Amino acid sequence: MSEIEKIVQLKRQSGLSIRQISQALNLRKSTVSDYLRRFRESGLTLERLKELSDQQLIQALFPEKVSTERTSRAEMPDFGWMHTELKKRHVTRQLLWEEYRQGNPDGSGYGYSQYCQLYRDWSKTLSISMHQIHKAGQKMFVDFSGLKGEVADSRTGEITEVEIFVAALGASGYTYAEAVRDQRKPSIITAHNHAFEYFGGVTEMIIPDNMKAAVNRADKYDPDLNETYQDMAEYYGTVVLPARPYHPKDKPKVELSV
16 A cells, blocks of 8 residues: 555544644655645545556656656757747747657657747847848858868869859858869959859949958958959949958858858
């Protein structure tokens, strides 16, 4: 006979007080009182209580313990993926939670309210930055990927190391990439020409990273541009606005592209 059965039986059949039951079973009065309260709230009868297994008894009288054990085994949602998915049209937290629950068919996953609260807590850890709005045809961001590639001569088999030039439009994120021999002025100017041809036009502004062939000295208000690079901009009727050093958020489109 389980302890809870003994307590209920002594109370219901013998009519003992909580203090008497406590003394008889060598239990604290608070424990006896708590067990009796849980028994009353469960709606069970003494006969039904005797029929339950230990696990069923715990589930009936201590539902919060079962919930805690289940939660401790719950798989933590992928909040990074969730954050990205929520930016899509028609995607809601409810929809993502249902997919999450399908991935935990044993019922060990978090409930909807806790799922949302965990996401809100995770969101507070993100760094806050101003959302940049780009108009179509206004900006073209340019940079080198930082990773070098290799090009093989089909006739001689000679392998040449190349730089990867990347240009991205601000509004659409539409990207152009080209392998060039180096980061010198002829290569950069030629790559810009090809990017303009690829995009079918010239943007109002070019936002270059601080590549030496384009920018002699970066400055927010009065940047010192390379003369040849400036001549190219004037020829195409556009202006150059270099990104600030160590500020990747000034050129997020190309940072994502590289």
